[in-house]
Amino acid sequence: MVFGEKLRTERNRKGWSQEELAEKLYVSRQAVSKWENGQNYPSIEIVIKISDLLELTIDELLRSDEELKRKVIKDGRKLAYPRLKAACDILFLVGAVLLALKLGVLALNKLTSYEVELVGGRFFWNFASLILMVGGGVGAGVLKEKYKTD
Numbered sequence: 001m002v003f004g005e006k007l008r009t010e011r012n013r014k015g016w017s018q019e020e021l022a023e024k025l026y027v028s029r030q031a032v033s034k035w036e037n038g039q040n041y042p043s044i045e046i047v048i049k050i051s052d053l054l055e056l057t058i059d060e061l062l063r064s065d066e067e068l069k070r071k072v073i074k075d076g077r078k079l080a081y082p083r084l085k086a087a088c089d090i091l092f093l094v095g096a097v098l099l100a101l102k103l104g105v106l107a108l109n110k111l112t113s114y115e116v117e118l119v120g121g122r123f124f125w126n127f128a129s130l131i132l133m134v135g136g137g138v139g140a141g142v143l144k145e146k147y148k149t150d
Contacts, residue, residue, distance in 0.1 A: 002038060002064055002065045002068075003035070003038075003041065003061060003062070003064070003065040003068045004035055004036045004037060004038040005036075006056075006060070006061060006064065006065075007032075007035055007036050007050065007054075007061075008036045010054040010056060011032075011036075011054070014053075014054065018032040018033055018036070021053070024049075024053055025046055025049050025050065025053070027042075027046065041067070041068050041071050043075060044072050044075050044076065047061060047062070047068075047072065081143060084139075084143050085140060085143050085144075087139075088135075088136045088137075088139035088140040088143065089136065089140065090136070091132050091133075091135055091136030091139065092132065092133050092135075092136030092137055092140070093136075094132050094136075095128070095129040095130070095131070095132030095133035095134075095135075095136060096129070096133060098125070098128055098129035098132065099129035099130075099133070102118065102125050102129065105118055
């Protein structure tokens with residue numbers, strides 16, 4: 001049984017009209033009708049609410065409908081992508097800040113009589129910014145390829 005048929009059957013078993021289910025889900029009656037007729041699918045958040053309202057597992061709702069399973073998986077990837085991308089961007093920015101600090105201190109030492117010493121060792125200041133910037137950039141590139149829209 002596909003999702004739409006399962007939804008209609010379980011809604012009728014509860015004795016609810018499309019309008020009543022729509023009110024419980026905070027959607028329009030037309031949305032419920034489209035789901036039941038297979039013209040559209042709900043978001044994963046709505047699938048979870050439907051599961052709770054109809055006292056079914058998400059597996060019972062999704063398992064029989066391959067297209068809905070693909071949509072839920074694709075939606076899940078879209079939710080994960082921004083967080084991972086933000087982490088890569090932060091790595092890149094931290095590397096850029098370290099590089100800017102190093103260049104600023106070098107310029108200060110060259111152009112003035114100050115002798116500011118960089119704490120943390122030469123290896124850290126020579127390679128940390130490079131490693132962070134390359135790691136963040138490569139990670140962002142890999143994510144972009146992995147989560148490209150079809």
